[in-house]
Amino acid sequence: MRDEQEESFEWVFSEFIRMMGGPAPKTILTDQCRVMEVAIKKIYPNTVHRWCKWHVLKKVKETLGPLYTKKCDFQAEFHKVVNHMLTEEEFETAWDALLDKYNLRGHNYMTQIYETRHKWAKPYFRGVFCAKLTSTQRSESANHMLKSYMPPRKPDACFCLAIHGASV
Template sequence: MWANENRRLQYKIFGDVVTCETTYRTNLYNMPFGLFVGVNNHFQSIIFAGVLVVDETEESFMWAFSEFLRMMVGVAPRTVLIDQNKAMELALNSIMPNTAHRWCKWPVLKKAKKTLGPLYSKKSDFSLEFHKVGNSMLTVDEFEEGWRMLLEKDKLQTHPYMTRLFEAGRSGRSHISKGRPVIKAR
């Protein structure tokens, strides 16, 4: 893992929300490469730190998050955006228990497109309703009613991916917000 003094200064100023993503073995060393990224006051992405890990296990992520905190003098971000990586979720719960972590919307939608196939196309009613439920519902009751209607209309009550998304929400871990929407993972 590495970060320099300039990256630590940037983190001190802009480190409230951090995205942590790994690319899967796309580098010369065939190892997952991770970046801790934020956004500055000009809406530009800024890299706080980079890390090569042996694998994407809970233990590797625990080490990576611990090292990140050490490099950032023990100051945890308020929110970490992640994909739907369970090992990363568990490591964050352990290392940064007071930090909210949320699922980035982009991987959620990418996986929805992959798992739902033609049902989730740009021109489908399902896609429009799915986005409406995710982006426009203001209360828990509105969300749950919209979700129920969405599943009933397309007979998706037992679809594994849709069930997982809903269960994340039922356990208090789900949230899609406006702007750069995310689904909360905690």
């Protein structure tokens, strides 16, 4: 795409449905692009929109920096909360314990991702068809390779569609 405007995403999503011969995807995984989120709500009103866990984890690493990368237990504990909590109650309890242990209650990004946990945390995906996908990491790998040949003009916004009952 040349730009990442709402109208451009609306066109892409509409064309996808047209080219696939209908119906809209049951679930769509994207990065945290707000403009894309608005277009998805407009073009795919009945589609469940979730965030790619890979992007969330990448941003946590960037935002928490030394805490995430230094030799302490935070990274392992954070990944346990993200990947192994099965119920919303388990997630809530483990999240609270993590914030308390590492003094992150007032951390802006940790507050933001907690408030949007229904978009990326495993327990909130229960009953949502995702074809066992929680990440667009394969798309990111392809994007990374393509960027070496054709650098993007703006930060990329990838999306991966999980379509129930369709072969793509």
